Amino acid sequence: MADRNLVKELKRWATEEFYLPPDILPNDSNLKTLCAGTGKSIWKYIIQHVFHQRNVRIMRGNLQWYKVIQDKELVQTKGQSEAAKRKELQMKIEQLKGEISHLDSQISGTEEQLATQEQYVSQTWAQMEDSQSRELFLQAFRRRCTLNCNLLSDDVQKISSHCQVLEQMEQSVETEVLFDDDSSSSRAGDDLHSQTVAVAQVLRDLKELSEDRVNFYQSLQESELKTQHSATKNLTREQRMAVFQYWLSTAEKVLGSYPPSHILSALQYMAAREQREIQEKVASLDVTRDAAALQFRYESNHLLDISTEESNELPPVKTLLEAAWDEVQQSLVELSQTRSRVLQLKNLLQDRRKEAEEEMSGIFDDLHNETMAFRSAFEVELQCVMQAAARDHIRDRCIQLDQHARNRQEALRSLCSQWQSILEFRELVALRQEQLRGLIK
Template identity: 25%
Template structure:
């Protein structure tokens, strides 16, 4: 008898297991495990079939069907009922009956396959839904981890940048301090050893005067600055020469400022300004503005219109003037020639008379000696010829000098004309090059509209082929997030407390912030600012106050896991209740829900009347104890603020007490803040 019962129980256990897996489609998949459902083991099925629920499980395995099989059975029953109602309308032959029976069997088989396929499709959709949920959870976890990694990287980069900026600023200020020290030392030395040395003036001046060395250096610096300004206004000068003159001017100014004192520089500037004003007055004294204005004046004639009086005359007037000038010169030359001829005739006549008188005198004196007379005549003739030749030589020299001068003037004019001709040729070449460039640009711009149109069409095609909504969103949100990000980060960094940077070794591989430890309120007084937020978080998460803060992460993970399990169990219960109501055909009956709601309201009222008074008493007691704890906390905080906290020798980190770290932190923050304000002032 016992063996029979045992065999029946084993058969029932196998039937129930087969019903759960084959009929109800329960499988231990990853999605079901994640959602909170777990298929019972064989021992669990044996335990279920061994109790007083044997009859219930027999009824369940025999009568309870899945939704897909129930639909299939109902469809077969309706089909059979329809066939029975329709009935044979006419007597057919045996072959026709067999053919119809075969078709009905094929139809039933196809319908069963169709229902089975539908059930498999529903099962696949359910598994796909679970897979999508799992994928969404995994994606959310991945995004959270990647966001955290980005935040850590951003914080590390920001700290690195701030550190580098602080080091650079510190080095810059050290350099500025060294320069100031050098300047102060040089000014002190200049004031102690100030003496004026005199040097000669510029070589360009006609009268070289003595001037002080400071005036000489200031004048040279001013001349270099004027040359630099002229070079800047000149468009033909290259960049290298401009930089060289700029560096020369800066060197001159720095040398003058380094050697001379301030008073000597001011005196030198005053003397240089006075000297420049005097030179400018001398150069401008020869200018006649009224005369220049008359020369460049205009006249207005109603017939001819506006006419520039300073413009050159026409070619006809110029030729007429040249002809008149040449005629006048020719007349003057003819008059001079006639004067010279008259003077020559007069001199020739006087020479003839003088020679006759000399001959008469010789004849009278030595007429008796013919040889002596001829010799005396020849001597007189030679002396007269010699005198004539001597008189002609200076004239010839003067004429030769005048001709040489005219030749030199003509040579200078020829060279000037050649220079002008070369400039004209260069200008023509430049004009040709410019004209060629303009022609090339015109040819290039001729096809520019077509190229611009094609490029514009390519850009529009690219914009139409790609969606720019995400790019527009990123472009709009990125400046919003980056606006003032560095300043806010620096302000936040400056407002950090010193204990935020103090870390304590937990083990050989782990270091933790001092404020994250559960003992931080008893060690650091500044942790009281953080303890309020920490207490609120622990109260909201029901985290025990005696545990350390490093256990809070595990507690949050366990709460998250339990919450997901509760949500999965709730969904499973809702699904089971919905399936049971659908099988019982009571999905649309609202009276049951209304009755259940009334029963629940009555139960809630009874529980409220029973539990509300003790709860109020407990709340009053808790508020009383909370006020006492608050008073005790204030008393302890007041005691902690006393000087006794500084006498604890164990409160050290890096061989420094808390007070020493605080002083060092305040000094560092003050220096950083002052440097940032100085930089902002310099940028403004």
């Protein structure tokens, strides 16, 4: 309403002060545009302070010059006729109707323009919100992809390290093991020489471990039996625990330094050599004659309780060694079967992977980029599964072989203790024979 009054005042000021005809004046919309914003105060100031030169002179004489002009106009209009007034009123009415229709059209156009602008603003706002949400989703997806890439890179590094360890273990397992000095010396080449040296080191370490353990048990037996054959002092409980812990740490270090196949082969070689030595020693003994002579002399001796233990005598060493050798052969057969089973599982996994890759390639032909990502992830997961399965199988097999090696060590210790008892028995028989000879003389 204030804008309309200002437009009317501006038109009146232009027509009255500068005698401009109403036809050449701009329309109301242009005048509203001129009076919009900061132009409103400017035009108000101009209307109140800018006047025609004649009007300024009149204003000097009378400050209420507008009222004087209106009075003059009233005096002039009184002299006009009724027809002229009617005609003038009709012209004004027509002019007002035209202005009203023009204003209505401008209002409708403005309303349509406002509606289109509001629709455009709403669409722009929706697009902006959509773009912001898309940007947020893209940022979250980018962070997720970065995190997944970091995780995948870590997994790939772990898998590569595991692959290297497994390859080294596989290469060390597939290495030919030679324990015979003659056959190894007959071959030429630096590689075979270095291999023989490494194997000799494995055999030497295992011999040292076995000898240390046998000496420890002998010292324990001597301390329990309170014999005087050894010059060593009796060990206390703390010393025994310290010796046992030292031996255990040394054994763990040796077992971790060499491949299981080399350790198993060295143990088998040591068992076979001990078996040959025991067989040679047993063949050199005349146990029947010594036992018969001892049985004859037991009747009047304080060792008469030995005859009661004949029913509980230990099985022969040959039988124990044959049983141990059969178990070793059976373990080797199981190991070969396990390796063949691992190869079959690897082939089966490769076939399944090929089938899965074919299915995935048939399903995701339209999404090539995603297919490559899924395929790489699938291959990585398959490799992880295969390597985890191989690792678990190798770990279980290593545990079994370790347990088997420990059992073999226990068997060797028992054989050594039996051999020691045989030697003591021979010494006792020889002592009794010397005593009998002395009595006979």
